[in-house]
Amino acid sequence: MSPLPPQPISPLDGRYRAAVQGLGEHLSEAGLNRARVHVEVEWLLALTDRELFGSAPLDPEQVRALRTFAAEFGQPEIDELAALEATTRHDVKAVEYLVRGRLSALGLNDVAELTHFACTSEDINNLSYALTVRAAVHEVWLPRLRDVMAALRRLAVDERATPMLAHTHGQPATPTTVGKEFAVFVARVERVLARVEAVEIFGKFSGATGTFGAHVAADPDADWPTISRDFVTSLGLSWNPLTTQIESHDWQAELFTAISHLNRILHNLCTDLWAYISMGYISQIPQAGATGSSTMPHKINPIRFENAEANLELSSALLDSLASTLVTSRMQRDLTDSTTQRNIGVALGHSLLALDNLARGLNEIAIAHDALATDLDRNWEVLGEAIQTVIRAEVTAGRSSIADPYALLKELTRGHRTGPAELRAFVQGLDIGADAKARLLELTPARYVGLAAELVDYLAE
Numbered sequence: 001m002s003p004l005p006p007q008p009i010s011p012l013d014g015r016y017r018a019a020v021q022g023l024g025e026h027l028s029e030a031g032l033n034r035a036r037v038h039v040e041v042e043w044l045l046a047l048t049d050r051e052l053f054g055s056a057p058l059d060p061e062q063v064r065a066l067r068t069f070a071a072e073f074g075q076p077e078i079d080e081l082a083a084l085e086a087t088t089r090h091d092v093k094a095v096e097y098l099v100r101g102r103l104s105a106l107g108l109n110d111v112a113e114l115t116h117f118a119c120t121s122e123d124i125n126n127l128s129y130a131l132t133v134r135a136a137v138h139e140v141w142l143p144r145l146r147d148v149m150a151a152l153r154r155l156a157v158d159e160r161a162t163p164m165l166a167h168t169h170g171q172p173a174t175p176t177t178v179g180k181e182f183a184v185f186v187a188r189v190e191r192v193l194a195r196v197e198a199v200e201i202f203g204k205f206s207g208a209t210g211t212f213g214a215h216v217a218a219d220p221d222a223d224w225p226t227i228s229r230d231f232v233t234s235l236g237l238s239w240n241p242l243t244t245q246i247e248s249h250d251w252q253a254e255l256f257t258a259i260s261h262l263n264r265i266l267h268n269l270c271t272d273l274w275a276y277i278s279m280g281y282i283s284q285i286p287q288a289g290a291t292g293s294s295t296m297p298h299k300i301n302p303i304r305f306e307n308a309e310a311n312l313e314l315s316s317a318l319l320d321s322l323a324s325t326l327v328t329s330r331m332q333r334d335l336t337d338s339t340t341q342r343n344i345g346v347a348l349g350h351s352l353l354a355l356d357n358l359a360r361g362l363n364e365i366a367i368a369h370d371a372l373a374t375d376l377d378r379n380w381e382v383l384g385e386a387i388q389t390v391i392r393a394e395v396t397a398g399r400s401s402i403a404d405p406y407a408l409l410k411e412l413t414r415g416h417r418t419g420p421a422e423l424r425a426f427v428q429g430l431d432i433g434a435d436a437k438a439r440l441l442e443l444t445p446a447r448y449v450g451l452a453a454e455l456v457d458y459l460a461e
Contacts, residue, residue, distance in 0.1 A: 012349040019356040020349045026136040027345030033081055034073040035128035036095045039235070040116060041070045043205075044099070046231045047114045052222065055111055062106060069102050092121035118214040120207055122333070126247040127203045129341055130237050133252070134201050137259075141348055142196075144355040148266070149189060151362035153459065156183040159367055160456040163446040164281060165375050165382070172379040175445055178281075178367055180452040181272075183459055188265045190460060195258040203237040204228075204247040209332045245333035249326035256347070260319040263312040263351055266358060270309040273361070277302045280371040285364050304361025311354035318347035376445040380420050383440075384413040386448055387427065390436050399433040420444070 008014040025031055045063060048055045058066070077098065084094035096116040103112050116124070160179030165172055205228040206212050215224040229239040240247055276282040284300040325340050391405035402408065412418060412426060427440045 010346065012346065012353065016353050020352050022140040023136050023345050023349050023352060026132040026140070027348065029342075030073075030078050031132050032128055033078070033091070033095060034070070035131045036092065036124050037073055037077070037099060038070040038131070039124050039127045040095060040099045041066045042235065043117070043119070043231060044103075044111065044114050046227070046234070047117060048111055050227065052219065053114070055114060058108070058111075062108065065106055066102070090121075092116075092124055095124070118207055118212075118218060119205075120245055122246045123205050123207065125338075127205065127232065127235060127237065129252075129344075130201050130203050130247075131235060133255070133344060134236075136345070136348060137196070137255070141259075141352055141355070144352055144359065145189075145193070145262075147359040148355055148362065149186060149193075151359060152182050152186050152189075152269075155179065155362070155367075156186055156456050156459065161453040162367060162369065162372065163376060163449050164372050165379055165445065172382055174382055174385055174450075175376060175448050177449050177452040177456075178372070179456050180449075183456045185265065185269045186459055189262060192258055192262045192265060196255065196262065199251055199255045199258065200238050201255075202240040202247055202251050203232040203235065204240045204243040205232050206241070206243060207245075209245055210243040244329065244331070246329055246337065248329070249337060252341075252344075253323040253327050256319040256323040259348070259351060260316040260323070263316045263319070263354070266354065267309055267312040267316075270305040270312070270358070273305045273365075274302050274309070277305075277365075279375075281368055281375075283366050283368045283371075285366055302361070304357045304364065308354040308357040308361065311350040311357070315347055315350035315354065318343060318350065322347060373446065378417075379445055380423050381413040381416075381418040382445055383423060383443055383448060384409040384418075386443060387423075387430075387440055390440055391430065391432060394432040394436050397433075399436070400431050402431055 008017075012020050026035075045058065045066065047053075049057050051057065080101075081091075081094050081098055084097050085091055088094045088097065099115050100112050103109065103115065156179045158179065159182065160177060162178040163175050164178050164181070166174055166176045168174075204210065206224075207214050212224045212228070215222070225241060229241070232239040273282065277284060284302065286300060322340060322344065326337055329337060388405040388409040391400060391402050391408070394400035395402060395405070412422075424441060427437060430437060430440075
């Protein structure tokens with residue numbers, strides 16, 4: 001057997017690449033290196049703008065050229081970095097040399113020593129990860145999540161009054177509405193989404209052990225904390241003044257924990273949708289040319305929701321590992337976070353793939369109104385709750401002397417079917433007030449939904 005040409009090991013870079021490739025713009029090695037170049041360039045400009053060590057601000061054309069170099073980082077720079085790292089055996093040092101080379105090409109050798117000035121690699125890395133993770137979440141992951149949320153919200157509103165038999169413990173239970181059940185998931189996701197969006201993203205820029213030691217040695221009179229804070233906040237990040245060599249990654253743990261929690265809510269949605277499809281409450285719209293089963297032509301398998309379920313599990317497992325691992329660093333530095341953080345894209349990639357399948361799946365289903373109505377009409381015994389509750393109210397109000405209404409209804413309904421005629425005859429014979437009896441005689445399983453439709457209005461706009 002001849003060997004295959006080089007192949008991706010991860011399905012995210014193979015079979016599912018099209019669904020997740022937006023993350024590669026930020027959470028790939030190239031995306032990280034582009035951010036590193038950006039940080040190195042901006043730090044050099046920050047130093048020259050302050051005229052430190054006899055430097056002078058670069059002229060506008062030089063500034064434009066350097067920022068264009070960072071912004072247009074592409075395949076030539078990727079290739080050049082690979083060649084540099086083959087010699088340096090150090091990824092951030094290779095970035096430093098790349099920037100120095102561009103300075104030389106622009107005739108800026110006089111400020112070349114300000115490249116990576118007083119920096120430890122983690123000064124560059126922590127800001128680069130902060131920038132790339134923020135961009136990946138807000139520019140790629142969140143928009144796909146909002147597609148899912150828009151589809152869920154439409155179902156909640158459109159089907160707010162569609163009655164559906166509920167199933168607590170898998171057994172027929174007090175009816176609800178389709179829209180209210182979707183609204184529950186919308187509200188759950190939105191609460192956790194607010195936590196995702198509220199995570200404060202921190203950066204540090206204070207040297208090898210977070211003390212500004214080299215900075216003060218070079219210029220004891222400069223206000224290095226202020227310079228550092230101004231630089232970090234200029235990148236749109238919050239400044240962390242108290243760190244070791246690394247920024248402590250607590251914001252990453254907060255973010256990944258929240259996304260993992262959100263994944264699990266969506267996992268619950270997938271399992272419910274799967275169940276409703278299996279019960280015939282939801283139908284899947286046939287897609288032209290699609291095959292549901294390799295041997296059973298009649299089938300439309302719920303593959304969108306099954307795929308999403310599996311990828312949400314993988315994503316949460318990785319995110320949980322990231323959150324627990326990244327908050328620990330031995331004393332002032334170890335490298336466990338370096339390899340760990342390179343898997344952020346994989347963790348978010350599985351979540352993004354799940355969102356893609358969920359969004360597609362939600363747009364390929366229809367509510368089976370006839371099946372819902374049929375099942376409701378087969379389960380009149382669920383009105384037993386309403387009847388015994390009304391009797392209790394009547395007893396309390398002095399309009400009935402029935403003893404133990406719950407036991408009375410349990411005897412009538414538990415463990416066997418009870419039809420409309422039997423229930424109505426039972427209600428007719430009850431010793432309760434006329435108004436209460438009239439309400440119960442008007443009740444059907446489809447009408448026994450309480451305020452389910454109105455509860456949808458509690459969704460936040």
